[in-house]
Amino acid sequence: MKIQSVAAELSLKRSVDSGTDEQRMAVRNIIQGVRSDGDAALLAYTKQFDKAQLDHLKVTELEIEEAYNEFPEEMIEVIRQAADNIYTFHEKQLRETWTYTDSSGTILGQKMTPLDSVGVYVPGGTAAYPSSVLMNVLPAKVAGVKRIVMTSPPGADGCLPAGVLVAAKICGVQEIYKVGGAQAIAALAYGTESIEPVDKITGPGNIFVALAKREVFGTVDIDMIAGPSEIVVLADDSARPAEIAADLLSQAEHDTRASSVLVTPSQKLAEETAKEVESQLNDLPRASIARESIENYGAIYVTKDMKEAIDVVNGLAPEHLEVMTENAMDVVKDIRHAGAIFVGRFSSEPIGDYFAGPNHVLPTNGTARFSSPLNVDDFMKKSSLIIYSEQSFNENFKKIAAFARLEGLEAHARAVEIRKA
Incomplete structure (x- = not known):
């Protein structure tokens, strides 16, 4: 790995998924195809891109049961324990409707309402990601979302990975479709004969999924446009080089564009x-x-002291931050920008990926400066409550009408004044 001082130009090299003109055009064409031809387009794209000839899109209950029955019992128990940890953590985030009453009798507050429906995209390809199922579905469950739809690209055999189906069963997801890529995002956003549209789409994917999420945003909400994985380790001489190296490589093996x-x-x-x-x-x-990730996007920065090191970390605003220092919690107090913070040598980043409980869907590309991990609030919406008392109205209606006229909105002013006539 390259070792350099902070006096050199400092940056966390990032590979932003903005796509090429050809990729963006391909995604727009796929979305239009799904909007025009519905299920027929989904089946055609699945044959073209995933090499799977399907006669139905929805995963049957029998397919789920067969996957569950054939899956190793010890791994079912591991997934179940992870699910319990994740659910318990996210329960702590749940916020209730609240109100307060002032001295005049006016009641103000905020009503919390879960989204009606959410689509969860689970990536496929050469690997299976049951952890993506847990991390996207369980916060929605805690929030109270009634309809959770899952899509994932099938293998050439027309099946989804058993681990993904097992995780879905443990989470209670019953509406699952064998469709991936930009076509899955289009189906979730606009609907087809088989798939009713949803209100929000979450979950990671390749460049085509990321671009499709960007295209449909506004028709539906999305979680984020996630870039390649990032890890920054903040360490002093109390840390162990072998453990740091292992953690850096745990992210580098994700993707040639990952940053360690x-x-x-x-x-x-x-x-x-x-x-x-x-x-x-x-x-x-x-x-x-x-190796390609380390060579192109890896670095070691040597600072003059720990204060400068903390400043560097805050400037990088990484997705994952490990703190391996003496008096680590004192250091953490000064960390302002990081998606998830792992403290101490037993808090290796993969523990957060799979088992500890906090969500592993995290802001990348420096967006930890203003963004948070996926959480229960992402699956709820807030409505303001205003129950204005007659006393408050009588005291303030002239001020409100004057404010409306200041903005040139006479009808606003009259809508208030008519109640005093």
């Missing part, structure tokens, strides 16, 4: 970690992916 960065005031730790990364790459199954 160490920030430290220790030149010694920097050098030892760089050696460990190289050593551990030698027998990593996804070494070619991880």
Whole structure:
């Protein structure tokens, strides 16, 4: 890994999924195809892109039961425990409707209402992601969303991965469709003969999924446009180079565009970690992916002290931040921008990916400066409550009418004054 001082140009190299002109045009054509031809377009695109010849889009109850019955019992229990942890964590986020009454009798407040329907996209391809099912479905369940629809691209055999179906069953998802890519996003947004449209779409995907989510935003809500995975490790001499290297590589193996960065005031730790990364790459199954990621998007920044290191981290605003320092919680107090913060040597980032409970859908590309992890609030909407008392009206109607006329809105003013006539 490249070691450099902060005096050099500082940046967390990011690969933004803005797509090419050809990709954007392809996505728009796919969306239009689904809007025009519905299920027929979904079946045609699934045959074209996923090499699967389907006679039905919806996953049957029998398919779910078969996947569950054939899945290793010990892994079912692991997924179930992870689901319990995630559900329990998100229950703490649930907010209730609230009101207050002032001295005049006016009642003001906020009504919390779950969304009616949500579409969850689960990526497919060469890997299965049951963790994506848990992290997207369970906050919606906690919020009280009644209809949760899941889509995922099938394999060439026309089936979804067993682990994905098992996770869906554990989460109580029954409406599942074998469709992926931009066509799945279009179906969730606009509907087809088989798939009724939803109000919001969440879940990660490839560049075509990301571009499709951007295209349909406004017709439906979306969670975010997520970029490649990022990790920053903030460490001092108390940390262990082998553990830091392993954590950096845990993100590098995701994607050739993933970003793995160490920030430290220790030149010694920097050098030892760089050696460990190289050593551990030698027998990593996804070494070619991880190596390209490390070479193109990895870095080690050496700072003059811990204060400067913290400033660097806040400037990078990473998706994942590990803090491996003495007095780590004192350091955390000064962290302002990070999607998720993992504190101490036993809080390796993959623990958050799968099992601890907090959501692993996190802001990327520096958006942790203003964004939060996926949470229960993302599946609820807020309505203001105004029950104005006669006393407050009599005291304030002239002020309100004057304000309306200040903005040139006479009808607004009269709508207030007519009640006093």
